[in-house]
Amino acid sequence: MxxxxxxxxxxxxxxxxxxxxxxxxxxxxxxxxxxxxxxxxxxxxxxxxxxxxxxxxxxxxxxxxxxxxxxxxxxxxxxxxxxxxxxxxxxxxxxxxxxxxxxxxxxxxxxxxxxxxxxxxxxxxxxxxxxxxxxxxxxxxxxxxxQVAPFEGIEGVDFLNSTTAFELAELPESMLIMGGRFVAVEMAQLFAGFGTEVTILQRSSRLVPGEDEDISVALCKYLEEEGIKVITGVKVLKVEQTRTKKLVTAEILGARQDFEGQTLLMATGNxxxxxxxxxxxxxxxxxxxxxxxxxxxxxxxxxxxxxxxxxxxxxxxxxxxxxxxxxxxxxxxxxxxxxxxxxDYEIIPHAIFTDPNVASVGLKEEEGRAKGLNIV
Missing domain, CATH: 3.50.50.60 (FAD/NAD(P)-binding domain)
Structure with missing residues (x-):
């Protein structure tokens, strides 16, 4: 041997x-x-x-x-x-x-x-x-x-992720983005900047939930001003595709809604x-x-x-x-x-490269309050 x-x-x-x-x-x-x-x-x-x-x-x-x-x-x-x-x-x-x-x-x-x-x-x-x-x-x-989120019907859908989206030969006319953290918002602004009609479908109640709430609110406002549709509180029920479209059926505030786009991009984690x-x-x-x-x-x-x-x-x-x-x-x-x-990970800065950029370092407000700190 x-x-x-x-x-x-x-x-x-x-x-x-x-x-x-x-x-x-x-x-x-x-x-x-x-x-x-x-x-x-x-x-x-x-x-x-x-x-x-x-x-x-x-x-x-x-x-x-x-x-x-x-x-x-x-x-x-x-x-x-x-x-x-x-x-x-x-x-x-x-x-x-x-x-x-x-x-x-x-x-x-x-x-x-x-x-x-x-x-x-x-x-x-x-x-x-x-x-x-x-x-x-x-x-x-x-x-x-x-990561591939286990949505019903996903195995029958040709979707994009943050890797394959950068291999496209043509710019899509419209795109649904599943997720609302840094990959999702960067991808949204990137494709919207080139003229793609973009809709973000985010499970959480706000975008980039790891940031302070006022940051999330401000970023959402900037994205919407550029024509990006932001839908939060989304519970995906199923995904499917036709010859020309990707379809997402979701529940939002107890009501069923349907969304469609030429492409579907998954930005649901790693x-x-x-x-x-x-x-x-x-x-x-x-x-x-x-x-x-x-x-x-x-x-x-x-x-x-x-x-x-x-x-x-x-x-x-x-x-x-x-x-x-x-x-x-x-x-x-x-x-x-x-x-x-x-x-010491608490002193490491991080950024989201939207326009405007989002950057922070140290504890978030919610984390500070959980530690009993006085937030000014």
Whole structure:
């Protein structure tokens, strides 16, 4: 039997958290195996913050030319070649992938790259394709993917998510968006900016419910002023499609309502990429949704195995994933718990890249009141 190739650290994943961990480990003089089954770069580069902000900026420019507020200025109404926009977006991603990721693999000789799906054989052994890898320490950074909400009839509907929406060759005339958090509102403004008729169907009583209520109210007002329909308190009863339309039947305030659009975009959260890792073989525990459980030091339930980024589900930000990767790598070789580091998540800022932007840091008002603080 193959004894396998040994490394100080095995990193499973190819995004910001994985690369941050790998680079930090090599700075500590360690040998690293980095494993990725898909396209290098992770969620942020390939299908998240980079492509969305690129296209949001394009939509902002196009929309402003149509809605600029100055009397006496007339701008001819232009057109959108969505396929060309997607092409320039892909070119940008290729450039950044080479610069930020592939160049590191080419120049950092302490990182060995293994392409393929990783699966645990034990707490120290990982199978990646035909390669058996052994690691003294292991960091899991496999990220997450868009979740498919189990609406009745969804299995028979060709819907979009935040990945496939950026692969469209044509701009849809109309779009229904399921969800009302940051992905949903960014997508809504992006497509509405190009001229798509957008309707947001949000289960909660307000948009971006993780923000303070006055922020939710203000953002809803701005979106509606741009022609985006915002429906809250939506209980989806079923979804279906015809040859040309997607149909959603919902209950709102006890009344049944029907909505239709050319496309349906699901923005209902994320699912962790853990189901094919064979975590049981390594003794790594997950929660009821499949996210890996970790302590304040990024340690999982298994000795010498850590987890970072979206696969943990703590705070789905690329900056957080990168920081967690650094801290996990340092803690993996710290020697004892007294030398390990933690992260204070309460002081990490976050943003929603609508126009205007939404940003906050620290406790929300409701969280402060729950702690007995005096909110001024």
């Amino acid at each position: 193959d004894a396998g190739t040994g490394f100080d650290l095995i990193v499973i994943g190819g995004g910001s958290g994985a690369f941050a961990a790998a680079i930090k480990a090599t700075e500590l003089g360690k040998s690293v195996a980095l494993c990725e089954k898909g396209v290098i770069g992770g969620t942020c580069l390939n299908r998240g913050c980079v492509p969305s902000k690129n296209l949001l900026r394009a939509a902002e420019i196009f929309n402003y030319s149509r809605r600029q507020p100055f009397k006496g200025i007339t701008i001819a109404r232009g057109s959108v070649d969505f396929a060309k926009l997607i092409e320039q977006k892909d070119e940008l991603l290729d450039e950044l992938r080479q610069e930020k990721y592939l160049n590191i693999l080419e120049t950092n000789k302490n990182i060995s790259y293994f392409e393929g799906e990783a699966s645990f054989l034990s707490g120290k052994k990982v199978q990646v394709g035909s390669n058996l890898l052994k690691g003294k320490e292991i960091i899991i950074a496999t990220g997450a993917r868009p 699912t962790p990429n853990t189901e094919r890792l064979n975590l049981d073989a390594a003794g790594v525990e997950t929660d009821g949704k499949g996210f890996i459980k970790t302590d304040e030091f990024m340690r999982t339930s298994a000795p010498d195995i850590f987890a970072v980024g979206d696969v943990v589900g703590r705070m789905p930000l690329v900056t957080v994933a990168a920081r967690e990767g650094i801290v996990a790598a340092e803690n993996a070789f710290a020697g004892d718990e007294r030398s390990m580091r933690t992260i």
